[in-house]
Amino acid sequence: MQIQQVTKNIVQEIWQKRPLIISGPCSAETEQQVLETATRLAKTGKVNMLRAGIWKPRTRPGNFEGIGTKGLPWLQKAKAMTGLPVAVEVATGKQVEDALHFDVDVLWVGARTTVNPFSVQDVADALRGVDVPVLIKNPIHPDLELWTGAVERIAKIGIKQIGLIHRGFSSYGNTEYRNAPMWHLAIEMKRRNPELLFINDPSHICGRRDILKDVAQKAIDLDYDGLMIESHIDPDHAWSDASQQVTPERLAEMLNEIIWRKEDIGSEELHAALEKLRQQINHLDDEIIYLLSQRMNIAEKIAVYKKSNNITILQTNRWNEILERAAKKSEQFSLSKEFIIKYLDAVHMESINHQTKVFNS
Ligand code: PEP
Ligand code: MN
Numbered sequence: 638m639q640i641q642q643v644t645k646n647i648v649q650e651i652w653q654k655r656p657l658i659i660s661g662p663c664s665a666e667t668e669q670q671v672l673e674t675a676t677r678l679a680k681t682g683k684v685n686m687l688r689a690g691i692w693k694p695r696t697r698p699g700n701f702e703g704i705g706t707k708g709l710p711w712l713q714k715a716k717a718m719t720g721l722p723v724a725v726e727v728a729t730g731k732q733v734e735d736a737l738h739f740d741v742d743v744l745w746v747g748a749r750t751t752v753n754p755f756s757v758q759d760v761a762d763a764l765r766g767v768d769v770p771v772l773i774k775n776p777i778h779p780d781l782e783l784w785t786g787a788v789e790r791i792a793k794i795g796i797k798q799i800g801l802i803h804r805g806f807s808s809y810g811n812t813e814y815r816n817a818p819m820w821h822l823a824i825e826m827k828r829r830n831p832e833l834l835f836i837n838d839p840s841h842i843c844g845r846r847d848i849l850k851d852v853a854q855k856a857i858d859l860d861y862d863g864l865m866i867e868s869h870i871d872p873d874h875a876w877s878d879a880s881q882q883v884t885p886e887r888l889a890e891m892l893n894e895i896i897w898r899k900e901d902i903g904s905e906e907l908h909a910a911l912e913k914l915r916q917q918i919n920h921l922d923d924e925i926i927y928l929l930s931q932r933m934n935i936a937e938k939i940a941v942y943k944k945s946n947n948i949t950i951l952q953t954n955r956w957n958e959i960l961e962r963a964a965k966k967s968e969q970f971s972l973s974k975e976f977i978i979k980y981l982d983a984v985h986m987e988s989i990n991h992q993t994k995v996f997n998s
Contacts, residue, residue, distance in 0.1 A: 657863030661688035663878035665708035675715035681889035701876040709739035730763035745772035752776040770798035800834030805842035815844020840867040936988040940995035
């Protein structure tokens with residue numbers, strides 16, 4: 638069998654591995670750095686695939702923009718030394734051709750590329766007739782349609798093995814994260830694409846190493862198929878993303894500390910116990926929906942009074958009163974204030990819509 642076929646089979650096998658762990662430096666910097674990172678990662682026995690950025694799309698110019706094509710033979714060498722297949726980010730058709738020329742096994746589309754349908758199409762066109770797995774990162778901003786569009790463009794030209802990487806979404810201003818995880822969006826994307834591999838990238842979500850493990854654990858608890866975590870032999874001196882990278886050894890420790898949970902363990906006893914509790918949840922959900930419809934009926938009655946007396950739908954004082962009451966109640970019933978406010982906001986908007994219908998009738 639030809640060497641390329643052998644690696645293809647290995648990649649096929651690795652694609653099925655759970656959890657699938659991809660690690661390596663944000664950027665390939667020097668041959669020595671790539672080879673040493675790969676060797677130390679392989680030595681942990683916990684990593685299935687080596688990643689390295691060759692072309693780096695930086696938000697601001699002047700930062701290290703990647704070593705370029707010259708780094709690709711280093712990855713080839715790293716693969717030969719460790720047996721780890723390699724993954725590289727591509728943003729243009731030319732980069733796809735170069736990466737494939739140097740036997741890169743898996744390609745990924747970065748967050749700054751997923752946002753641009755022209756770039757994604759350029760990448761897709763270069764992949765016509767090629768059998769290579771492609772991972773697609775979420776776009777920088779919280780938009781599932783762009784993410785879906787990128788998947789469609791890559792699928793349409795015939796790529797069979799497609800995976801998604803959730804790397805968080807940029808939000809203006811300072812938060813705990815570099816890119817807010819917005820887990821609800823990732824959960825929705827996973828729900829829409831149950832057949833796609835689903836990887837979490839705690840490194841770009843966190844932007845710092847101290848909370849990496851918590852985010853990785855959360856991803857595992859949400860049934861992700863694997864993790865992509867950046868690692869570097871000398872994280873503090875990395876040429877890009879220094880504050881979020883960890884040494885291969887620290888990565889191994891972290892992977893040891895994570896509790897690996899599965900979606901199911903196939904136990905009848907467990908299924909029966911869960912089923913009983915889930916019935917209760919269904920019952921409560923039905924009741925909540927019924928109560929909400931009752932609430933809207935009352936809102937419509939109020940709207941009749943407002944309309945005939947020519948007063949506005951929105952009564953800010955009343956809305957404040959509702960929020961204050963709920964904030965107090967939420968404490969009493971150990972619900973977070975943040976949740977209750979979001980929930981009431983949605984209820985209030987629905988109520989306004991019902992009242993508007995009455996006003997327009
Ligand atoms: C990266 O993986 O190094 C990278 C640039 O990621 P993202 O596209 O998620 O910003
Ligand atoms: Mn990076």
